[in-house]
Amino acid sequence: MKKSVVALAMALAGTITTVQADPVTVYGQLNVSAQSSDEGDGRFSELKSNSSRFGLKGDFALDNGLTLVYQLEWAVDMADVGGGDNITSRNQYVGLKGNFGEVRLGRHDTALKDAQGKIDLFSDYEADVKNLWRGEVRASDSVTYYTPTVNGFGVHLTYVMEDAADAEDAFSAAVYYGDENLKDSTFYAAVAMDSEVAGFDAMRAQAQGKVAGFKLGAMYHTQENIVSGLEQDGWLLSAAYPLGKTELKAQYQTLEDDDAVSIGVDYKAGKNTTLFAWYSSFNLDMAAPDRDYLAVGIKHKF
Template identity: 50%
Template sequence: TALKQSQGKVDLFSDLEGDIKNAFKGENRMGSSVSYASNSYQGFKLLATFVAEDSDSAGAENGYSMAVTYGDAALKKSAIYAAIAADSEVNGYDVVRASVQGKVADFKLGAMYQTQEKVDGSSEADGYLLSAAYTMASNTFKLQYQAMDFKGSDDKTAISAGVDHQLNKNTKLFGFYSNFDMDNNVDQDYLGVGIEYKF
């Protein structure tokens, strides 16, 4: 969806155990949907997604996801990337998200703020994410903190730390540790190592 795409590369542990989807709603890959991305105009882009209602779910409505972004998400063509996005009735939630990431020397610093609510009004929450990456030679050291405050319910916090080692243009070794504090639920800890090769 447009909202998921709007995060750019602020989430340093995307698709790993520390992925923001463990505390934030809105990380959706929807079927029966159509997306649009405009050309860049002075650094600004418009993203939009239409999600058709699910005929198998009683009371399901069409969903809409919109985002406006500024800059280059890879921070190669610009020193800053920023986005504001919203979901309306996408996968059962209304979500508003603001993201920003900037590059200063060898540091990449990112932040995200999000509010989310079930479409039936039964669950409200707001939270934030802070991320930092430092590159030294072939190594990138990463740290990320995420918190979500659920109104009248449990809070969730997550912290992840990791390091990437670039062997060459296509091959990367990586390791990470993630911890989730789920209040009344069982806390979770993950330790992982891996290799990524891009064809």
């Protein structure tokens, strides 16, 4: 018994030492809404987990000015999916950072997906840009590279390996300027493209800035199905306006004859907690029924 206690104490001591030498940040986001939905077959109520997630991330100083970086992130469904399907993988990688920039190996958002910054004001909800546009890819078997930022400019590159003898590799690239959070700068812009990523070629140009108290964003998107050759394009406009602890927001997105209109309001109930309400309506072509959604919910970050 005494040996077991001693062994346990030694294991705990080793764990504490490891944590002190290699600190790990535990983080996450809990986002759940009560929703009234109509997807063409009649209205119904549901509870939605809007990309709720948790993860671990950290860095560790190495020799020669290098830093080891890593992240392990998972999505968790807090609403209606249980068992083994409840937890799914998100960005998960290990990499190196130095004067050359940063390289990440693993599963990661492509350069084109990452380049949208915060322009999509309804990300993670029904009106997320991925519901009309292709290109929102989190690529497995990928190598990600960020150049150092020079005078506000940077480059993000993604190489997706074939992973099979009869498959094709894929590339994604973006050139960006400014701070996507609009904290260190009042303007953000990026141009990005995909080549054979998840069966599509795509290109986007996007910008966001602060004007007279408003946060205004715009995106142009074009995509081509590699197999069918079908080409489509669309655009997006977004606007947000703060009123104390409240933020009003609106967004309009198109893809050819399809479009989506969204309005919403966020209330900052605490440093890390937001109460929200939004309405989204999709006007689709004859191949799919029109849809609309109304939701209220709570988002908490930790």
